[in-house]
Amino acid sequence: MTFWFFVGIMAAALTMFGFIPQIIRMNRTRSVKDISVLTLVQFTLGVALWAAYGFFINDLIVVGANLVSLSTLIVALGLYFHYRGTLQRTDISSEGG
Numbered sequence: 001m002t003f004w005f006f007v008g009i010m011a012a013a014l015t016m017f018g019f020i021p022q023i024i025r026m027n028r029t030r031s032v033k034d035i036s037v038l039t040l041v042q043f044t045l046g047v048a049l050w051a052a053y054g055f056f057i058n059d060l061i062v063v064g065a066n067l068v069s070l071s072t073l074i075v076a077l078g079l080y081f082h083y084r085g086t087l088q089r090t091d092i093s094s095e096g097g
Contacts, residue, residue, distance in 0.1 A: 012065030019043075019072045026079045037080055044073040 026032055047069040054062030 008061055012061055015047075016065050016068040017072070018069070019076050023072065023076050023079060026076065026083060030083050032080045032083045035076075035080055037077075037084075040073060040077050040080060044070065044077060047073060 022035070026035065047066045051063055051066035051070060054060075054064075054066060
C-alpha cells in the first residue's frame, strides 16, 4: 500500500464523519438556529455527485466514503427540518446534572 492510499483513506474518514459533531450538537440542544440549510444541501448534493462519480470510475473508496458522508448529511438535514420549527434551547447547562 502506498503513502497516497493512506492519505486517501484518512481524507475519506475525516470527510465521512465531519458532520457528526454538528449532528450531536443539534440533537443535544434541539436547536438549529445557527445551522445553514443551504450549506447542508450544498454538501449533500456534492457528496451525492462524488458518489456517482465514484461509481463511474469504479473506485470503492470514493463510493464508500461519499455514501457514508451522504447518510450523515441526510441525518443532519432530517434534524434540521425536525427542529427548525421548535422552541430553540440556547442554554444546555440547565439540564439536570
